[in-house]
Amino acid sequence: MKAARRLDGWTARRAVVLAVLLTVYPSSRLVAQDTSAVDRGVRIGLTYRPGVRPGMVVLPGRGPVLDSVRAIVARDLDYSDRFELITLPGGDSLRATAMAPAARSPTPPTRGSGGAAAAAGLNYPLYQALGADFAVTLTSAPGDTQVVAVHDVAGGGVRREFRVHLPPLTDPGFRMAVHRLSDRALEAALGVGGIAATRVLYVMEGKVYAIDQDGADQRLVSSSDHAALSPAWATDGRRFAYMEFWEGHGRLFVQDVASGKRAGVATSGQALDFTPAFSPDGKTLAFSRATEEGTDLYTVNIKDGCCLQRLTVGRFYDNLSPTYSPDGQRLAFVSTRAGLPQIYAMAADGTDQQLLAPFDYGATGSSNAPEWSPDGQSVAFHRDVGGTLQVFVLDVRTRAVRQLTSVGRNEDPTWAPDSRHMAFVSDRSGYRQLWIIDLETGRIRPLLQKSGARLPAWSPRLPETASSTP
Amino acid sequence: MKRLSLLLLGGLAVAAVAACGGKQPEPPAPAPGPNADSIAAADKARADSMAAAQAEADRRAREEAERRQRMADSLAAMGRSTEAVKTLLGTMIHFDFDKAIIRGGDAAILDQKVAILQANPGLRIRLSGHCDERGSDEYNLALGNRRATAAKQYLVSHGIDAGRIETASYGEERPLDPGHNEEAWAKNRRDETEILAGGDALKQP
Numbered sequence: 179m180k181a182a183r184r185l186d187g188w189t190a191r192r193a194v195v196l197a198v199l200l201t202v203y204p205s206s207r208l209v210a211q212d213t214s215a216v217d218r219g220v221r222i223g224l225t226y227r228p229g230v231r232p233g234m235v236v237l238p239g240r241g242p243v244l245d246s247v248r249a250i251v252a253r254d255l256d257y258s259d260r261f262e263l264i265t266l267p268g269g270d271s272l273r274a275t276a277m278a279p280a281a282r283s284p285t286p287p288t289r290g291s292g293g294a295a296a297a298a299g300l301n302y303p304l305y306q307a308l309g310a311d312f313a314v315t316l317t318s319a320p321g322d323t324q325v326v327a328v329h330d331v332a333g334g335g336v337r338r339e340f341r342v343h344l345p346p347l348t349d350p351g352f353r354m355a356v357h358r359l360s361d362r363a364l365e366a367a368l369g370v371g372g373i374a375a376t377r378v379l380y381v382m383e384g385k386v387y388a389i390d391q392d393g394a395d396q397r398l399v400s401s402s403d404h405a406a407l408s409p410a411w412a413t414d415g416r417r418f419a420y421m422e423f424w425e426g427h428g429r430l431f432v433q434d435v436a437s438g439k440r441a442g443v444a445t446s447g448q449a450l451d452f453t454p455a456f457s458p459d460g461k462t463l464a465f466s467r468a469t470e471e472g473t474d475l476y477t478v479n480i481k482d483g484c485c486l487q488r489l490t491v492g493r494f495y496d497n498l499s500p501t502y503s504p505d506g507q508r509l510a511f512v513s514t515r516a517g518l519p520q521i522y523a524m525a526a527d528g529t530d531q532q533l534l535a536p537f538d539y540g541a542t543g544s545s546n547a548p549e550w551s552p553d554g555q556s557v558a559f560h561r562d563v564g565g566t567l568q569v570f571v572l573d574v575r576t577r578a579v580r581q582l583t584s585v586g587r588n589e590d591p592t593w594a595p596d597s598r599h600m601a602f603v604s605d606r607s608g609y610r611q612l613w614i615i616d617l618e619t620g621r622i623r624p625l626l627q628k629s630g631a632r633l634p635a636w637s638p639r640l641p642e643t644a645s646s647t648p
Numbered sequence: 649m650k651r652l653s654l655l656l657l658g659g660l661a662v663a664a665v666a667a668c669g670g671k672q673p674e675p676p677a678p679a680p681g682p683n684a685d686s687i688a689a690a691d692k693a694r695a696d697s698m699a700a701a702q703a704e705a706d707r708r709a710r711e712e713a714e715r716r717q718r719m720a721d722s723l724a725a726m727g728r729s730t731e732a733v734k735t736l737l738g739t740m741i742h743f744d745f746d747k748a749i750i751r752g753g754d755a756a757i758l759d760q761k762v763a764i765l766q767a768n769p770g771l772r773i774r775l776s777g778h779c780d781e782r783g784s785d786e787y788n789l790a791l792g793n794r795r796a797t798a799a800k801q802y803l804v805s806h807g808i809d810a811g812r813i814e815t816a817s818y819g820e821e822r823p824l825d826p827g828h829n830e831e832a833w834a835k836n837r838r839d840e841t842e843i844l845a846g847g848d849a850l851k852q853p
Contacts, residue, residue: 210745384821407786407789408786423818426774426776426815428789450793450817452786453786466789466790468790468817469793472790472793473789473790473793496790496791496793498787498789499786511789514790518746521789544746544784547787548788565782590784590785594806624688632785633786
């Protein structure tokens with residue numbers, strides 16, 4: 179109104195005409211569906227700001243373990259790389275001062291009684307001023323239950339609320355339960371799956387370890403006297419496979435996550451078998467077998483422990499490192515059929531073999547360690563660039579290859595279940611250790627500050643029963 | 649001659665007269681026991697035989713000791729030879745980066761292995777291929793396998809039964825030199841030879 183008064187007469191008249199036209203032909207605007215124009219004063223949902231991530235604030239909780247829970251949840255949401263995590267100025271004390279103005283403001287629309295409780299004392303305007311689009315609150319309820327509310331700050335209300343049961347802080351499953359809470363909060367806010375409830379397997383000094391994606395809860399999972407290599411997850415997250423050296427042979431083992439029990443793969447033991455990969459249905463294990471004829475790809479039915487099948491026949495070249503497409507129809511692998519190792523693909527039965535990642539003969543360096551992304555769209559691998567290794571991503575549809583890293587030596591990429599994060603080995607800090615990169619933002623963080631960790635394998639989203647171990 | 653005969657005859661006559669004359673006063677000396685001389689002789693003989701036996705025993709012992717010494721010496725020599733053969737057999741061959749081709753100079757090392765395997769038919773070995781840390785961890789298992797197989801093919805093509813040679817690959821998992829430079833890498837790109845059976849006493853080829 180103030181602005182209208184400042185307009186000169188001509189502009190005011192034109193505005194009136196425009197208003198009349200809009201009144202007369204309202205349907206014309208609806209038909210046009212011009213989404214580039216912004217409707218002022220009408221808010222339908224979230225505003226999409228290209229290149230800017232929604233702000234998120236995780237508010238201090240009230241309850242015995244909620245400081246720990248809050249810290250883990252805030253870190254998980256930060257590590258999802260989908261939010262700008264907002265730290266409250268003045269720390270936790272802000273919540274107390276924020277309660278007064280919040281109480282004066284009209285009660286925000288909430289769903290459910292717990293929501294009202296959780297929303298009490300929230301200063302939406304303040305959080306909005308700080309840039310938050312979402313706020314997460316944690317409230318203890320009777321019976322070891324936590325009420326988690328995801329607030330839409332701009333809308334001034336609870337977007338979604340759910341209750342979770344958390345085991346005691348000392349329980350080995352505590353952290354994974356909190357990670358699962360984080361993933362639910364992420365899904366409530368953005369409708370996408372998270373990666374908080376995942377673990378990464380890796381090899382260090384010949385043993386297989388597992389670690390939470392946030393770098394906590396590192397645990398030894400294979401304690402055999404034999405040196406181990408190449409851990410690989412089953413897509414249900416309940417089993418993993420790996421290889422061990424036995425008297426000059428390479429034996430494959432499949433280990434149950436919950437029980438920790440392992441079994442040798444039936445047809446393995448008399449040759450050098452390595453780089454196991456589960457088919458998405460979990461029934462088949464593809465692997466490389468080195469014999470005096472060379473190295474070739476085989477599959478074995480691990481459900482019935484039978485039916486060894488040979489997929490490649492290369493008497494004068496090697497075929498190794500299989501990785502299934504998520505639909506189980508195809509396998510990407512490494513082959514030296516053109517000289518240096520490069521990335522090829524074939525049908526899961528070994529037919530229709532073809533080059534997957536294009537290369538310039540005589541110019542492109544060795545390419546190894548392919549892993550198909552969980553969304554099926556990409557294959558990550560590493561390639562020799564000027565005598566050192568770098569991580570590359572291949573777009574399966576366009577066959578375009580993109581170099582992802584350039585600092586130091588970077589190798590053995592493994593996809594997170596969201597297909598946008600990747601763990602890999604890098605010596606960028608001076609020694610070889612595990613790092614995580616977000617392909618969308620380019621943000622990079624160390625997963626494990628320990629020298630010698632290698633061959634990482636990122637788990638799928640872990641099922642509830644497999645949470646405590648490994 | 650004649651004079652000597654006469655003298656002898658004369659001597660005999662005198663002796664006969666003397667014998668006849670010594671009959672009366674002196675009784676013949678009583679025989680000393682059964683036979684003193686024989687006892688003494690027996691004693692002496694016994695002593696002699698004991699001495700002889702002792703000497704013989706000493707000689708035998710000496711001989712035995714010598715024999716033992718000789719045996720020990722020869723065993724030691726054989727052991728030394730086994731060690732020498734083992735050392736020879738254990739000589740490593742090396743490879744160029746990302747290659748599994750036997751170098752010209754290393755063929756002589758493999759020829760020695762051929763000779764040792766031919767001289768010791770009971771010997772069974774395992775060739776294991778190793779790589780440097782520069783390549784991909786998993787690819788190096790395939791590369792190490794090719795390096796071991798290349799050496800085996802050389803031995804087999806020079807007349808060694810393929811059944812006597814196993815192959816293995818450890819990729820870059822067992823470096824000899826933990827360094828991160830070309831010197832270390834060159835040492836680590838190798839084939840090792842390990843004795844599986846028949847290595848207790850090895851003959852020189």
